Every structure is written in structure tokens, then in C-alpha cells.
Amino acid sequence: xxxxxxxxxxxxxxxxxxxxxxxxxxxxxxxxKGIGYLHRxxxxxxxxxxxxxxNILLDKNFTPKVSDFxxxxxxPIDHSIVSMTAARGTLGYMAPELFYENIGGVSYKANVYSxxxxxxxxxxxxxxxxxxxxxxxxxxxxxxxxxxxxxxETIEMKEVVEEEREVIKKMIMVALWCIKLIPDHRPPMNxxxxxxxxxxxxxxxxxxxxxxxxxxxxxxxxxxxxxxxFSTSSSTPIISASFPFEDSNDV
Numbered sequence: 027x028x029x030x031x032x033x034x035x036x037x038x039x040x041x042x043x044x045x046x047x048x049x050x051x052x053x054x055x056x057x058x059k060g061i062g063y064l065h066r067x068x069x070x071x072x073x074x075x076x077x078x079x080x081n082i083l084l085d086k087n088f089t090p091k092v093s094d095f096x097x098x099x100x101x102p103i104d105h106s107i108v109s110m111t112a113a114r115g116t117l118g119y120m121a122p123e124l125f126y127e128n129i130g131g132v133s134y135k136a137n138v139y140s141x142x143x144x145x146x147x148x149x150x151x152x153x154x155x156x157x158x159x160x161x162x163x164x165x166x167x168x169x170x171x172x173x174x175x176x177x178x179e180t181i182e183m184k185e186v187v188e189e190e191r192e193v194i195k196k197m198i199m200v201a202l203w204c205i206k207l208i209p210d211h212r213p214p215m216n217x218x219x220x221x222x223x224x225x226x227x228x229x230x231x232x233x234x235x236x237x238x239x240x241x242x243x244x245x246x247x248x249x250x251x252x253x254x255x256f257s258t259s260s261s262t263p264i265i266s267a268s269f270p271f272e273d274s275n276d277v
Contacts, residue, residue: 028086033079036151047190049088050148054197055222056090057082061141062215064092065134070100073108073133077140078119079147107131118154119143123209135209138218142204149197175199175231192226202232 029035032053035045045053057077064072074081075097083091097114110132113124121139123130146154175198200221206212213221221229 027083027091029084029088031080032082032084032090032148035084036079036148037153045088047193050151051193051197051222053082053084053088053090054145054148055219057092057144058141058215058219058222060090060092061137062219065137065215066103069103071103071105071134073099073101074137074140075099075114076116076119077137077144078116079144082144107133115140121209122207129207130209133209134214135212138204138212138215139206139209141215141218142201142212145197145201145204149194149201196222196226196229199226199229199232206232 036050061074061077064074072095074092074095076094077092081092081094083093085091099108101108108131110124113120115121115124115136119140121132121136123132124136143154175195200218203213203221204218
């Protein structure tokens with residue numbers, strides 16, 4: 027594709043190469059529609075398992091194309107849970123159920139989680155984990171930006187004008203719903219698209235994202251979960267939350 031992959035445009039430090047937020051929002055909508063089509067638009071549901079900025083290609087008009095289906099799996103539409111012999115994907119975008127069986131089975135909701143992580147990076151124009159942040163509260167971007175949005179503070183981001191801030195806030199709120207810990211609590215892609223295209227006032231503020239520590243039994247009713255670091259061979263954490271999603275209709 028003539029404009030390369032999305033990561034080249036959202037992670038660049040060269041200001042003149044930045045896409046404006048109108049275009050970033052349009053790309054987010056296009057990716058959401060593409061993933062939704064993979065889930066429900068084909069004779070078989072296609073689970074991508076590697077949704078990330080590097081695998082979103084942009085044509086000459088910056089129309090997004092979901093690419094790299096090397097890890098994808100085909101399953102019948104009526105299969106809600108799929109069998110997996112090993113976790114697959116890229117750390118930082120992989121859904122927690124790929125590691126922890128006790129929180130729910132693997133389904134297309136794993137792609138919803140990955141899209142949420144992608145959407146957050148698009149909104150912030152930075153990676154979700156920044157080990158070189160000046161302040162410790164900004165190391166985990168998801169936690170820092172949640173606090174800014176929830177407390178009604180202005181999110182300070184480069185090259186952003188006032189009218190773009192509502193678009194950014196909407197993208198962040200939708201992303202936080204997508205990265206919820208329990209797969210059943212994440213919205214399906216048609217609901218994600220509905221929220222992105224709708225009025226921000228119709229989106230309920232999601233609960234605070236948590237860093238899920240270990241495969242201990244999870245109590246859905248327990249909202250007082252302790253923040254701990256997810257420990258793997260990588261330092262990349264898995265971020266999620268534990269409240270049920272409102273009106274999540276899987277269709």
C-alpha cells in the first residue's frame with residue numbers, strides 16, 4: 027500500500043507526518059468495519075489474532091486494509107468458543123484469555139481486545155507502554171489517560187486542537203470497553219462501531235483498567251482488584267477491567 031502501515035503515521039516524531047485526528051478517526055472506523063466483516067460478514071468467521079498498527083495498511087487515500095493473516099483461524103459462525111493449542115499474537119495486543127483459561131474461552135472477543143489496544147494507541151499517538159516516561163504515572167498510558175478522562179481533565183497531546191479532543195475522548199472510552207478483562211463483557215464489533223459513530227454522551231464511562239496479575243480465580247462482583255504487574259518473559263503488561271458491559275448483544 028502506498029502509505030505503508032499505520033504505525034509509521036501514529037508513532038512518528040516528525041510532526042509534519044502526523045495525520046490529523048479526523049483522518050485517524052476515519053481509519054479507526056474503517057478498521058472496526060473490517061474486523062466486523064471478518065467476524066460476521068463471511069461464511070466462516072475469521073479470527074485474525076494479530077491486530078496491531080503494523081498490520082493495518084493504508085492506501086493512497088489512507089483507507090485502511092487489515093493485513094497479515096498468517097496467524098488467522100477460520101471457524102463456523104455459530105462457534106462462540108474456539109479451541110487453541112497455544113497462545114498466538116503480539117504481546118501488548120493479545121487478549122488475556124489467551125494466557126488465562128479461567129477468565130473465559132477464546133472467541134472473536136480476542137480480536138475486540140486487540141482492536142481496543144490499537145484504538146488507544148491511535149488516540150494517543152504513542153505506544154501503550156512507555157518505559158521512558160518522565161513521570162511514573164505515565165508509564166502505563168492506559169492508566170494515565172483513564173484518570174485524565176474520568177476526572178474531566180484536558181488530555182495534553184501534541185498537534186491537537188480543541189475540536190479534536192472530543193473525538194480523542196470518544197476513541198479512548200470505546201477502547202477501554204474493548205480491553206475489558208472478561209471476554210463476555212467486551213462489546214461485539216457491531217456495538218463498537220455503533221459507539222464510535224454515535225454521540226459521546228451515549229457512551230457510559232467504563233471502569234478503571236487494571237493490570238491483571240495472575241491466573242487466580244476471578245470474582246466478577248469484586249471491583250476492588252489490586253494492581254500488580256503481569257509477569258511474562260516480556261515486560262509488556264495486559265491491561266483490563268472487571269465490570270460487565272452494558273447492553274452487549276452478540277449478534
